[in-house]
Amino acid sequence: MNTNYVFDIFSNFSKNLFFFIILFICINIESSLKALTFFEQASPSILSIILYICVRKLSINISNLMLFTLGILYDVLFAGNLGTSSLFFLLIKYMTQHINLKHNNNNNNNNNKDWIYFTIIFISSFFIKFIFNIFLNMKIPDFSPILFHLGITLIIFPFIVVGIKIIYFVTKLIKN
Amino acid sequence: MVSGKPSNNKSLKSGNNFNIVMILLCLFLVFLGKFDLIAIRSIKAFLSDFLAPVIFVFNKPVNEIADVLDRVKSVSSLRDENIRMKSEIRRLKVWKSKKENQVLEFLELKELLKVIPENTYDIITGRVITAPGGIFANTVLINVGKKDGISVGQTAVSSYGLVGYVVNVGLSTSRILLVIDINSMIPVYFTGSNWPAVVQGLNGEFLKIKFLSNEANLIEGEHIQTSGHGGMLPSGISVGIVVKSYSGSYYVKPSVNFQRLTYVSIIKNFNAKQDVNKTFNSYAPMQMPKGSIGLKGINSSGTRVKGSVIVE
Numbered sequence: 001m002n003t004n005y006v007f008d009i010f011s012n013f014s015k016n017l018f019f020f021i022i023l024f025i026c027i028n029i030e031s032s033l034k035a036l037t038f039f040e041q042a043s044p045s046i047l048s049i050i051l052y053i054c055v056r057k058l059s060i061n062i063s064n065l066m067l068f069t070l071g072i073l074y075d076v077l078f079a080g081n082l083g084t085s086s087l088f089f090l091l092i093k094y095m096t097q098h099i100n101l102k103h104n105n106n107n108n109n110n111n112n113k114d115w116i117y118f119t120i121i122f123i124s125s126f127f128i129k130f131i132f133n134i135f136l137n138m139k140i141p142d143f144s145p146i147l148f149h150l151g152i153t154l155i156i157f158p159f160i161v162v163g164i165k166i167i168y169f170v171t172k173l174i175k176n
Numbered sequence: 177m178v179s180g181k182p183s184n185n186k187s188l189k190s191g192n193n194f195n196i197v198m199i200l201l202c203l204f205l206v207f208l209g210k211f212d213l214i215a216i217r218s219i220k221a222f223l224s225d226f227l228a229p230v231i232f233v234f235n236k237p238v239n240e241i242a243d244v245l246d247r248v249k250s251v252s253s254l255r256d257e258n259i260r261m262k263s264e265i266r267r268l269k270v271w272k273s274k275k276e277n278q279v280l281e282f283l284e285l286k287e288l289l290k291v292i293p294e295n296t297y298d299i300i301t302g303r304v305i306t307a308p309g310g311i312f313a314n315t316v317l318i319n320v321g322k323k324d325g326i327s328v329g330q331t332a333v334s335s336y337g338l339v340g341y342v343v344n345v346g347l348s349t350s351r352i353l354l355v356i357d358i359n360s361m362i363p364v365y366f367t368g369s370n371w372p373a374v375v376q377g378l379n380g381e382f383l384k385i386k387f388l389s390n391e392a393n394l395i396e397g398e399h400i401q402t403s404g405h406g407g408m409l410p411s412g413i414s415v416g417i418v419v420k421s422y423s424g425s426y427y428v429k430p431s432v433n434f435q436r437l438t439y440v441s442i443i444k445n446f447n448a449k450q451d452v453n454k455t456f457n458s459y460a461p462m463q464m465p466k467g468s469i470g471l472k473g474i475n476s477s478g479t480r481v482k483g484s485v486i487v488e
Contacts, residue, residue, distance in 0.1 A: 025234075028230065028231065028234035029234065031231065031234070031235070031306060031307065032231075032234045032235045032237075032238035032239075032307065033238065034306075034307030034308065034435075035235060035238045035239050035242045035307045035435075036238060036241070036242050036245070037242065037245065037246075037435070040435050041380075041381075042310070042311045043310075064195055064198045065198070067198075068198050068201065068202065071202070072205075072223075073223070073227070076220055076223040076224060076227065077227065077231065077306070078310035078312075078313060079310075079313040079315035079344075079351055079353075080310060080312050080313050081206055081209050081210070081312070081313075082205050082206065082208070082209035082216065082220075083201075083202040083203065083204075083205030083206035083208075083209060084202075084206055084312075086198075086201075086202045086205070087199060087202040087203065087206070090195060090198055090199055090202065091199075093195075094195055094199075132206060133312045136206065136210055137312075137358055137359060139358050139359075141311070141312065141358050141378060141379035141380070142378040142379050142380030142381075144380055144381075145311045145379060145380060146311050149311050
């Protein structure tokens with residue numbers, strides 16, 4: 001009994017650590033993409049795509065505390081207002097879970113609607129973050145990088161989904 | 177917290193309260209961050225210091241790819257570039273011969289007017305670790321910090337002109353707020369017309385011109401430099417050039433390409449107050465009053481002058 005309990009703690013800890021590292025790498029990739037001329041204006045929000053896929057497609061319940069910590073690191077890395085990214089990630093998770101519930105009630109595995117759901121979730125969460133930033137800075141920023149950020153994230157979403165599916169398929173093949 | 181099992185209703189309901197607590201914590205942090213407390217600044221600086229090597233490792237391959245792409249692009253336009261450079265060299269040779277005479281004349285006049293020589297700045301150069309920030313903030317992290325004598329408010333420049341100023345300092349890293357950031361406001365003057373103004377970042381490519389007199393007539397392509405008003409930044413650093421938008425309003429295009437920033441220099445010893453306190457026993461040339469008749473040998477204040485020496 002005691003051994004199982006200790007094993008559970010270690011298992012959960014290792015899983016948490018693994019996901020934390022994966023998501024932290026995503027933040028770093030997002031940050032480094034800015035060096036490419038194509039993403040000069042803004043880089044896509046890779047972390048929100050991965051979060052959505054983790055929660056909705058892979059049914060992984062990512063810890064709120066982990067999202068909070070990642071948000072803080074994201075803000076430090078991008079020099080944003082502390083707390084706004086944590087709020088953004090928590091909102092993405094919260095909204096994804098709720099839309100997931102409604103979606104499961106209606107019909108199962110309707111993959112075509114994923115993009116529309118992500119669009120709704122991402123834009124609404126981003127809008128809240130945007131409002132917060134306007135409120136904190138008391139200035140309205142230039143819209144072109146923001147629109148580029150939204151657009152490029154929505155465009156890149158299906159590619160990441162396909163990429164993950166391929167990885168999943170290959171892993172399954174290797175296992176078999 | 178992380179489980180491979182599908183999320184169910186029960187777990188969601190139990191997690192809801194915690195979710196709300198976390199959201200409230202985020203809101204509290206947002207407002208706490210707005211107060212700009214020293215403790216929060218220190219935590220940010222510490223985290224930046226701590227994360228700097230990781231960021232550098234992740235940025236390295238992407239930077240290399242970007243460099244390769246740039247080289248490929250430049251190879252394709254090599255011939256055109258060569259022709260352009262040759263004509264530029266010819267133009268510069270003519271300009272150089274004209275300029276040499278002007279420099280001598282300028283030095284003579286400076287000597288004559290006893291202009292206080294400008295301070296030679298103590299500069300430290302650091303490598304840029306991150307590409308310019310996100311969509312809500314435009315900053316870069318450099319690998320020099322407190323141990324190198326950097327402090328908050330110091331000016332950051334590159335070989336092209338003004339980059340920004342230091343907003344946060346860690347032990348071995350510093351964060352620079354770029355001039356294109358929405359929170360950056362730089363006092364400037366237009367080199368052609370001498371009108372002072374303030375340029376503000378828009379988190380985009382261009383800078384907005386603010387507090388400019390209605391009498392000022394802007395010229396497209398006019399250079400803009402820091403005025404030094406307010407004593408925060410040294411004067412005479414190139415900021416950018418005036419560009420006209422399709423709508424007819426004027427903006428400033430920064431002279432620095434922030435995307436290609438590799439090294440940034442920090443001016444360490446600039447202190448405007450030091451200059452003010454210095455004893456000043458010379459004079460600046462007086463401006464001619466409007467409509468006055470300039471008499472030979474008498475300056476605008478009515479003092480008789482003989483050659484270039486004042487006779488009192």
